[in-house]
Amino acid sequence: MSRRFVCVVLSFVAAALSIGGGSATAQSQCPPVTSIQFPVDPAEFRLMQDFAVPSSRHQGRFHTGEDWYGGRGSSLGAEVRAIAAGRVTFSSPNGWGRDGGVIILEHQMPDGSIAYSQYGHIAEGNGVVFPATLSCVNGGDVIARVGDARPAxxxxxxxxxxNPDTPGAGYTWDDPTNIGLRRPSKFLYNWQTWLMSEGANGRSPVAWTADLADESAPNAPPITLRGGGMIVLDGDRVINLSYDGRVLWRVNLDQAAVGLIPFADAAAVIYASGGVRQINPDGSLGEAWSLGTGVDSAPMHVDGRGLLLFHTPNNELIAADEGARSILWRIRDVNPVRRYAFARDVGGVVTNDNRVITFDYDGTLVDEARLREAGALFGSAESDLLAYTRGGFWSITPAGEWVMIHSNVPPGGESAAIWREIDAFYLFDGTALRGYSMDGSVRWQVDLPGWAGDVRMSASPARDFLILTSSYGEIAVVRTSDGAVCNTAHIYGDRRSRVWHELGEDQVLRVYVADQVLGLDWGRFLLGCG
Ligand SMILES: [Zn+2]
Structure with a gap:
């Protein structure tokens, strides 16, 4: 579903008018949601049991929520806050019998939808009394305390x-998503970003969002079309998004797909079987052909070489021509690929067992190195192949030699990233981003705490800003001249997610993480940096 924020603004105005009128109906309604927060501090509480996981303590039934635990001795009695403005639809200190109290709140979301938040294993005490059923609460109100529950x-x-007034059992034999439950932290993180007002002139930088199939598997990079539209592989469907995030058409696929390649004026879908099918700009299916072998990775496109690389289920790296019509060469014994980069003379991949495999574009294996952590690769059609690892910042020559560029850089960890310009380079070590002059001196440094997973870094076309995104949903824009952090945002991502971003000529930064595409108005997102 596409949530267009033009509509959101209108619904705010409408809601404000109806409440401001002071009529009798206004008293029976509670204000709509304008901001959202976690019920407990996510910096102090951690997920003890995740959403939708089967529980051995409950005969393998699926968990309907998230269990948040604040540590031994500090969870009991901690304040529980309403996540947003809403109306109390259930409130009972004995809602779960000896397992404690339950509160359910009803929220009018800015897109017109209704959502319910439920808080369980809670108690009254220490000056906190549960709010009465049908009363209104404000976001952030303390509504309860964490009670004494098993196992802690x-x-x-x-x-x-x-189900506004049924506490439920906390576990279910059904897939929770199929019976109206949602992943709580995903809902909170996404809505926090969708409700961002931290834009230039106080206007939200979120231009649009496109929520794809919920909880789908990680997906392949989309194809961007002229004019800002996108073709996106979403599980077993291909979707065409308009320049402003509306779904124009959907095509259901009859077999598992691994990715898309640009083809004619639209795209072709690559099936895991190695089959390829053209998709026309109107969503109809066109010509079909076969690559001739099964593949299990999204296509990796080598700019300027006319090559598409794939990983295969029998651990080969194969190269096909750009149209995916024939296989040109294979390299054997390559584990699944986590990261890759293609430089002027050589390409490199980092595999899921942290090997860096370097090859030339005729398919000759040049070098194989083993890293302690994944590290980052960088390459472009004009540049050397660069690697940023625990062991430092390296150039990998066409002969496969690793030459240290500068010895004074901090180790690059699991979430490292590189961006290189003619007269500067930028390294993210997973925690801090640093801007360097070519002599290796640090021009500036900025901390980006809490990042994890795969990190992508690129520069805006005028090279004045760096864009960083992570597979855990972090987004940041940093000014290259002085390291100023122009803005940050966080949408939901997890260990299964992939991340992709692109700043379009239409000045929309498109970010694709997990099952969500976010369109950010570039000028507004830059805040004071613009
Ligand atoms: Zn639970």
């Missing part, structure tokens, strides 16, 4: 789209 005091927190 914790908050059971749910988000659902139905």
């Amino acid at each position: 005091p914790h908050l059971h927190f749910e988000i659902r789209v139905q």
Whole structure:
């Protein structure tokens, strides 16, 4: 579903008018949601049991919420806050019997939808009394305290789209998503970003969002079309998004797909079987052909060489021509690829067992190195192949030699990233981003705490800003001249997610993480940096 924020603004105005009128109906309604927060501090509480995981303590039934635990001795009695403005639809200190109290709140979301937040294993006490059923609460109101529950005091927190007055059992034999439950932290993180007002002139930088199939597997990079539209592989469907995030058409696929390649004026889908099918600009299917071998990775496009690389289920790296019509060469014994970069003379991949495999574009293996952590690769059609690892910052020559560029850089960890210009380079070590002059001196440094997973870094076309995104949903824009952090945002991502971003000529920064595409208005997102 596409949430267009023009509509959001209108619904705010409408809601404000109806409440401001002071009529009798206004008193029976509670204000719509304008901001959202976690029920407990996510910096102090951690996920003890995740959403939708089967529980051995409950005969393998699926967990309907998230259990938040604040550590031994500090969870019991901790304040539980309403995530947003809403109306109390259920409130009972004995809602779960000896397992404690339950509160359910109803929220009017800015896109017109209704969502319910449920808080379980909670108690009254120390000046906190549960709010009465049908009363209104404000976002951030303390509504309860964490009670004493098995196996340790914790908050059971749910988000659902139905059942306003039934506490439920906390576990279900059904897939929770199919019975109206949602992943709570995903709901909170995404809505926090969708409700961002931290834009230039106080206007939200979120131009649009496109929520794809919920909880789908990680996906392949999309194809961007002239005019800003996108063709996106979303599980077993191909979707065409308009320049402003509306779904123009969907095509259901009849077999598993691994990715898309640009083809004619639209795209072709690559199936895991090695089959290829043209998709026309209107969503109809066109010509079909076969690569001739099964593949299990998204296509990796080598700019300027007319090559497409794939990984295969029998651990080969294969190169096909750009149209995916024939296989040109194979390299054997290559584990699944995590990261890759293609430089002027050589390409490199980092595999999931942290090997860096370097090859030339005729398919000759040049070098194989083993890293302690994944590290980052960088390359472009004009540049050398660069690697940023625990062991430092390296150039990998066409002969496969690793030459240290500068010895004074901090180790590059699991979430490292590189961007290189003619007169400067930028290294993210997973925690801090540094801007360097070519002599290796640090021009500036800025901390980006809490990042994890795969990190992508690129520069804006005028080279004045760096764009960083992570597979865990972090987004940051940093000014290259002085390291100023122009803005940050966080949408949901997890260990299964992939990340992709692109700043379009239409001045929209498109970020694709997990099952969500976010369109950010570039000028507004830059805040004071613009
Ligand atoms: Zn629970």
